Amino acid sequence: MRQNKKVLIIGAGPAGLSAARVLSENGYSVEIFELDSQVGGMSKSIELFSQIVDIGPHRFFSKDTRLNDFWHIHTNGEYEKVSRLTRIFYNRKFFYYPLRGFDALFKLGFVESTLCVLSYIKAKISPFKGDSFESWVANAFGYRLYSIFFKSYTEKLWGIKCSELDSDFAAQRIKGLNLYEAIKSAFFGGGGKKHKTLVDEFSYPKKGCGVVYENMKQEIIKRGGVVHCGVEVLGIKTQSKKAVGIHTNKGEFSGDIVISTAPFRDMVLSLEELDSSVKEMAGRLKFRNTILVYVEVGDSRISLSNSSPQAESPQTKETQLFKDNWIYVHSKDTQTGRITNFANWTKDLQCGQDSAILCLEYWANDDEALWNLDDNALSEIAKRDLLESKLVADSSLIKNTSVLKIHKSYPVYERGYKDNLHKIYKALDSFKDLYFIGRNGSFKYNNQDHSILMGLMCADKILGRECDLWHINTDYDYQEGGKSE
Numbered sequence: 001m002r003q004n005k006k007v008l009i010i011g012a013g014p015a016g017l018s019a020a021r022v023l024s025e026n027g028y029s030v031e032i033f034e035l036d037s038q039v040g041g042m043s044k045s046i047e048l049f050s051q052i053v054d055i056g057p058h059r060f061f062s063k064d065t066r067l068n069d070f071w072h073i074h075t076n077g078e079y080e081k082v083s084r085l086t087r088i089f090y091n092r093k094f095f096y097y098p099l100r101g102f103d104a105l106f107k108l109g110f111v112e113s114t115l116c117v118l119s120y121i122k123a124k125i126s127p128f129k130g131d132s133f134e135s136w137v138a139n140a141f142g143y144r145l146y147s148i149f150f151k152s153y154t155e156k157l158w159g160i161k162c163s164e165l166d167s168d169f170a171a172q173r174i175k176g177l178n179l180y181e182a183i184k185s186a187f188f189g190g191g192g193k194k195h196k197t198l199v200d201e202f203s204y205p206k207k208g209c210g211v212v213y214e215n216m217k218q219e220i221i222k223r224g225g226v227v228h229c230g231v232e233v234l235g236i237k238t239q240s241k242k243a244v245g246i247h248t249n250k251g252e253f254s255g256d257i258v259i260s261t262a263p264f265r266d267m268v269l270s271l272e273e274l275d276s277s278v279k280e281m282a283g284r285l286k287f288r289n290t291i292l293v294y295v296e297v298g299d300s301r302i303s304l305s306n307s308s309p310q311a312e313s314p315q316t317k318e319t320q321l322f323k324d325n326w327i328y329v330h331s332k333d334t335q336t337g338r339i340t341n342f343a344n345w346t347k348d349l350q351c352g353q354d355s356a357i358l359c360l361e362y363w364a365n366d367d368e369a370l371w372n373l374d375d376n377a378l379s380e381i382a383k384r385d386l387l388e389s390k391l392v393a394d395s396s397l398i399k400n401t402s403v404l405k406i407h408k409s410y411p412v413y414e415r416g417y418k419d420n421l422h423k424i425y426k427a428l429d430s431f432k433d434l435y436f437i438g439r440n441g442s443f444k445y446n447n448q449d450h451s452i453l454m455g456l457m458c459a460d461k462i463l464g465r466e467c468d469l470w471h472i473n474t475d476y477d478y479q480e481g482g483k484s485e
């Protein structure tokens with residue numbers, strides 16, 4: 001069983017930890033280097049205002065049995081089934097997503113709904129051409145519905161026009177879903193099968209999604225693995241196109257195999273033996289940043305004195321906030337694109353506190369003014385968004401704010417990005433014992449499940465099983481058929 005091989009892993013997010021977990025169990029000596037002071041990557045949980053929060057909403061879902069078992073084992077049985085409620089906030093009204101026939105009809109009004117259906121029929125008769133996000137969604141839902149429910153959020157998120165965004169984003173996230181399917185599901189149910197986007201219950205660790213990754217770390221350490229936190233990896237060392245080590249801000253480390261989950265562009269550019277034309281292509285790949293503004297709202301004392309007779313559900317009674325896990329905000333008047341309410345996930349996240357913590361998401365590039373604002377200015381934007389939209393009734397309910405900036409959180413699927421990316425992947429295939437996995441690590445818009453799967457399959461590959469790591473995301477979704485039981 002003892003392999004006597006040392007594996008150096010860059011990054012302790014879901015992908016790096018999953019690979020380390022399997023390899024450490026199979027006799028490899030693993031050493032993980034993590035920039036942050038804790039593990040979990042973008043899927044960590046943190047303590048804030050005496051409660052627990054995630055980095056925005058983190059719903060885990062997969063119908064792959066191996067993946068589900070692997071994830072559930074690492075909750076140590078401490079998880080709950082959470083009913084999912086996610087709506088679109090548009091025109092100060094909440095629309096169920098997926099659309100519910102009468103709900104959407106009533107809230108959009110008869111005339112607008114009829115125009116939406118006509119626009120869908122038009123797209124069926126004469127489809128939009130091209131491979132942009134805009135044409136993909138307009139063909140699936142009709143242009144009118146696309147411009148109401150998809151355009152504003154998507155353009156805020158990516159910072160480019162939907163016509164410049166590759167259809168991959170839509171294909172990966174809403175594949176198999178269209179207006180007809182959504183309406184059919186709304187009126188007649190899904191016949192036992194549901195699109196992944198429509199799944200209405202999910203498992204969630206009672207104390208935050210990061211618990212899974214803290215538990216993975218413990219299992220790795222039990223098997224002799226080492227996890228260094230607070231270490232920045234600056235580059236990967238190769239000799240004769242074979243990985244032999246890494247450079248870090250704490251010195252050099254040698255190993256037999258290197259797995260990177262750090263931003264793809266940076267690590268690819270660090271390879272001295274890589275052709276300069278390939279590096280030039282890698283240099284053109286773009287990442288988008290996320291700004292999270294956490295806002296602590298209300299407590300039962302304040303909100304009960306303000307409560308209206310309509311506020312009936314326990315969650316709305318305490319804080320009078322929306323009862324969704326998260327909402328998408330489709331409005332040009334607010335800068336935020338999505339808001340999570342952690343009080344609607346599990347009671348344990350609140351750690352006995354009465355207040356609710358909201359998390360407002362903003363996105364920006366390095367050179368945008370928003371990214372360079374200080375915490376006070378960002379908190380003011382978040383407060384204004386909440387108050388002007390009336391999502392929070394009164395400024396006296398806002399108790400605290402805290403800002404978290406995540407550099408390089410989304411690989412940008414600009415139209416045409418794939419051509420370059422596939423050439424880079426091909427060039428990297430000529431390197432031995434070097435693997436690039438994970439969301440930023442392989443430049444794929446992964447969820448946790450995809451990153452865990454990449455970690456597991458990378459370990460499989462090192463253990464001698466055949467698999468093509470570059471195509472996990474799309475092929476894997478394809479096997480799922482976009483439907484879940």
Ligand SMILES: Cc1cc2nc3c(=O)[nH]c(=O)nc-3n(C[C@H](O)[C@H](O)[C@H](O)COP(=O)(O)OP(=O)(O)OC[C@H]3O[C@@H](n4cnc5c(N)ncnc54)[C@H](O)[C@@H]3O)c2cc1C
Nearest residue numbers: 011013014015035041042056058059233262438439447448
């Ligand atoms: C706002 C938001 C909401 C999300 N919602 C969901 C959701 O609902 N469901 C879901 O499944 N997924 C969700 N995700 C995606 C999920 O967070 C990621 O898919 C997952 O964390 C990716 O895991 P990873 O290991 O590939 O990368 P990461 O989580 O990014 O981990 C990579 C690690 O590498 C470290 N690192 C980077 N550079 C270096 C370096 N030079 N040296 C050392 N260490 C380095 C980082 O600090 C990080 O810890 C969301 C993400 C965001 C930002």
